[in-house]
Amino acid sequence: MEILTAALAAAVVYMFASLRIIRQYERAVTFFLGRFSGTKGPGLIFVPALFAHAKRISLRIVALDIPPQDVITRDNVTLKVNAVLYMRVMDPEKAVIEIEDYLYATSQLAQTTLRSVLGEVELDELLADREKINGILKRIIDARTEPWGIEASAVEVKDVDLPESMKRAMARQAEAERERRAKVIAAQGELQASSTLAQAAHTLAAEPSAIQLRYLQTVAEIAAENNSTTLFPIPIEMFRPFIRMAEQGGSPAAGPVPLPLPQVTVPDPALPSEPRHTLAAPADTAGMPGQELSDLMNRLRLESARSAQGNDG
Numbered sequence: 001m002e003i004l005t006a007a008l009a010a011a012v013v014y015m016f017a018s019l020r021i022i023r024q025y026e027r028a029v030t031f032f033l034g035r036f037s038g039t040k041g042p043g044l045i046f047v048p049a050l051f052a053h054a055k056r057i058s059l060r061i062v063a064l065d066i067p068p069q070d071v072i073t074r075d076n077v078t079l080k081v082n083a084v085l086y087m088r089v090m091d092p093e094k095a096v097i098e099i100e101d102y103l104y105a106t107s108q109l110a111q112t113t114l115r116s117v118l119g120e121v122e123l124d125e126l127l128a129d130r131e132k133i134n135g136i137l138k139r140i141i142d143a144r145t146e147p148w149g150i151e152a153s154a155v156e157v158k159d160v161d162l163p164e165s166m167k168r169a170m171a172r173q174a175e176a177e178r179e180r181r182a183k184v185i186a187a188q189g190e191l192q193a194s195s196t197l198a199q200a201a202h203t204l205a206a207e208p209s210a211i212q213l214r215y216l217q218t219v220a221e222i223a224a225e226n227n228s229t230t231l232f233p234i235p236i237e238m239f240r241p242f243i244r245m246a247e248q249g250g251s252p253a254a255g256p257v258p259l260p261l262p263q264v265t266v267p268d269p270a271l272p273s274e275p276r277h278t279l280a281a282p283a284d285t286a287g288m289p290g291q292e293l294s295d296l297m298n299r300l301r302l303e304s305a306r307s308a309q310g311n312d313g
Contacts, residue, residue, distance in 0.1 A: 027092040028054040057092040080161040091149030
């Protein structure tokens with residue numbers, strides 16, 4: 001009787017020792033006498049102690065950090081790049097049987113793939129088109145880990161560490177690009193402004209009074225500010241009649257007026273006792289221009305001076 005009770009107690013202890021509780025997000029890959037017997041869970045499962053073994057596999061998504069990698073891009077730029085890999089186990093049987101440590105193997109594969117893919121792209125493409133690079137990384141890693149029962153949910157390039165010299169070069173390039181755009185925009189604005197000014201000039205030319213109104217409006221705008229000095233632009237056409245009058249010696253409306261020439265007496269050196277001859281201005285000098293009259297006056301003065309020197313001698 002005691003032996004039966006002891007055997008019953010041992011059986012109860014053995015049964016309790018063989019029970020396993022598998023959570024909802026886990027699966028148990030069991031081996032009986034070293035041979036794969038199946039995948040169990042979730043819930044309460046029975047794994048015979050001493051004869052069977054169960055390995056728990058989590059089915060949740062794992063965020064696997066990829067450490068910084070030294071990468072040389074296609075255009076020979078050295079930089080450090082790190083990324084993050086989101087993965088999950090789709091087939092617990094393959095994740096246990098086909099690979100020893102699926103987490104370590106997936107991490108090493110992700111590092112190698114990151115270096116290989118980034119070595120085939122240029123720096124500008126890496127900085128501007130990360131979505132494309134992330135898609136390429138995901139597709140390669142997913143294809144390589146599929147026989148292991150692993151699915152790569154996403155791969156994201158986190159940080160690109162550029163050298164300081166490259167950062168300065170990129171800053172200069174960006175500044176030059178902004179200056180180029182500013183100059184182009186300014187030139188386009190000047191072109192549009194010149195077209196508008198040309199149209200405004202045609203409109204003002206059609207109505208002379210519009211120019212005066214515009215002039216008064218400009219003066220009003222200048223006077224609105226706190227200026228101690230106000231400049232009034234005067235058209236040069238207003239001074240042309242006075243300039244013409246000064247050149248011709250008459251009023252603007254009277255037309256050209258001849259300048260009177262003085263009577264000049266020129267002594268004759270051959271006849272000292274005879275009276276001096278008087279030169280009068282020719283009759284056609286009335287219509288001479290101002291410059292010709294000035295030349296004639298200078299010539300007469302020179303002849304008078306020469307005659308005076310002859311008499312003194």
